Amino acid sequence: MCRIGAIKSRHYVHPSQALLLMQSQQEGHDNSGFAMVMQDLGGIFEAYKHLPTLSLACTDTGLKIAEDLLHAKGFRRVYQWVPDTNRKPGLDIMAMPNYVFQTFDYPEPYRTAEPKVKEELLVGTRLQLRAALEENETGFAYSFWPDVITLKEIGDPRDIGTFFNLWKADDNFTAKVITAQCRQNTNYAIVRYAAHPFFLQGYTALANGENTFYQKNKEFQQSLNRGYIGFESDSQCFLYTLHYLHRELGWPLSYYKHVITPLPFEDVVKREDQQQLLAMRQSLAHLEINGPNTIIGVLPDNTLFTCCDAKKLRPVVVGRDADTVVISSEACGINEVLPDRNWETDIYPNEREIVVIDDTLEVQRWKQ
């Protein structure tokens, strides 16, 4: 069992809110980990929005490997934040020796390069880092992207919060979009990379469920993009499909649902855009998903969305007040973060829609 959550706000939000959001749902998840991706950063990182930040958990050896590699590629470190960890005994956490969040300036030749070129450089560098750190598991490079921080750890989420001093809110470490999840992957081996949310080139995805078309998705995605690797969790497939559709193919987000959960044929033939929908379905038949799933995703422009499998076999609820929208597997999570909201306006998305929240915080429901 798994629970997922996301917060998007007009103001910068501290991760303690994400912990609160997930803590109240703890009976639903197994408290085996905590992972979050923060996007649109505030506090100490606000001044570096345009430069890539590396989120790394590693040993001393791993740190040296990573620093050498980045140095050799010409990246110049402009900022570093090492969280003040609380290593008191008795905490349920399988901590790594170092947690490093470093912001870099691009190598000289890239500074004036087109965004696409820079973006390819970043993903290539992260993949190199990942490969270099893989041997002896000297480290885990979760993300290397402007305005994004990723934190993943194995253990009790409450203790992980204590370890990173995340329970006490402050203005230094904040973001306008936080996605979080409280469980290590239990379907496959416990691997740090296997914890949601997953991140690639500005796209984030996390899911509650089981993707029974995992093998089909994986076999197809493997040859689509060098960044589609790992597959430690069947939910990574949701991220790669999102990335492929929105970034590689350049299709609007509204078609995501048509690709992962196509309309039944009998419904498609009633639509005037049936030609496009059928073309998509057949070309991307191997990206269809099956099984019970709820997905939360974030786009590079920080648009947040959620959708479900075609039979709505997993719950999700969206609640809001004037400044903040919260998506959560269970309403109790939203009650913690937005206790005074009007719960009558909560949205329980159905199996044929995507709920999308853009930067104006308008909540739109797109019927598939």
Added chain:
Amino acid sequence: METVKINDLACNDLPWKIHYDPVRCTLCGSCIAACTFEAIGPKMERRRITYTESETPEPKTRFSAQPVIAQRNVIKNFCRGCGVCERVCPNSAIRAERNPDSRFNVVYQTATASGPKRGGRNNLENQARTLDTIRVGRISQMTDPSLDAQRHTFDCRAPLGRILPAKGLPFQQVGENRLEQSGQTPPVRWIYPVIIGDMSIGALSWRMWEAVAMAVAYLNEECGLPVRMCSGEGGMPVRLLKSKYLKYMILQIASGHFGWNRIIKAMPHMVEDPAGVLIKIGQGAKPGDGGLLMAAKVASHIQAIRGVPKTDLLSPPNHQGLYSIEESVQKMFLSFNAAFKFRVPVAIKVAASATSVSVFNNLVRDPYNIVGGFFLDGIDGGTGAAHDISLDHTGHPVVSKLRDCYLAAVAQGRQGQIPLWAAGGLGKTGNLAADAFKMFCLGANGVFTGKLILQMAGCLGNDHGRCNACNTGLCPAGITTQEPVLAKRLDPERVAENIVNYFLAMDVELRKLMAPIGNSSLPVGRSDCLVSTDKAVADRLQVQYVC
């Protein structure tokens, strides 16, 4: 004593022996009338009779000539074991028994200077079937729920037609959230994942062909199942070509090109496009061998449809071309695509072979996107007529080859671009749903079936040498004959009903397999939900071995 005539043909040389009980027989003659092969006939035998003439038993004996029914020891009229005599005998006086000591293969050849021929199927390979060592073993239980086969909706459809990679789709964005198609894409039809395989009007009796066509129309129009049937080589009645039902038909062109001048002449009058065109290169049951329609079956309506005289009709083993088969096939693809103005998918059917993957690779990499389906036919497929030697000793099983083709596509990231359709012995145990489902999981988009349709119509043949006389034109069930008297044995309406019922049952059974793995659309390529109890099979097909 006279020397025994050891070199004469005797009934115990033949594959089937007639067991006859003169005590039960009333000499009604039903069996002789029913046996289409003239394998039995009346005969006089000298019999000893015991009788009494007084009121108390005082047995006496005498000898007298008695009429009996006996098997004929004529090589042309050997008993096929079809069992029709037994079916019609009101007194259970006669039946055919398999002769384990048959010398048929030797005596046939020594007597006729030619190898035996038959129709039907390969009879040699009767060991455990690969698909029977495989089970659907990954059941949705805890993390993902099973679906409800009765209550949930399922999308049981398969593509026929060339599918472009998503990057090749001619989409243009209009407005913020909409894509519109700005160019043409190859035609793709989403149809039922079981096609009724290519059996020609020449191979089947017209009543049988009509029954299949009726069943297909009924399944489409009344049951909502978009089942397609392939014409087989030799065309079809012009009336059908010009009717709206053409849309349920896949037209076949094979190396004899029989029937195509009529099809081409009918084109201007067609009110619907056909469902597809299937270029037949090879057939699983007799790969490397051309089509064969014995003169006995070339009845007048066949002569008319095909435009030929009454003679053995042999399609050459190859499509002939000036340079290479490859080139002539490519030209055929282009001309058929063009003939129907790129509105009709054109697919290819080949016999499974050790080289199938290279053939498939060639097609999937072709830059013109002209191949709309790869039909792979395995050794266990059926045929109207072939030499025994081809049937029994040439060919390649379909399961591993289908899997190889799918994995070749996966390795290139091209899975799904040319839909894979598999056949050859599927449904041999009577359950096509299970076989089809396993093939989907191994990578087939769909399957096609022919022999099983004959079974639904009442075919008496089996894989143990029973009947298999489809080549003779004397089909005792009226299925593969052009003799009006024999064809009348078949009731087309009953056959159509049987086929419809079978498909409806199969549709439910497919859902019964999709539901426990929690899938509402076909699990094409989901080999993770299969397990095999045979280690060699598991390794070869890359599925989990279980014991």
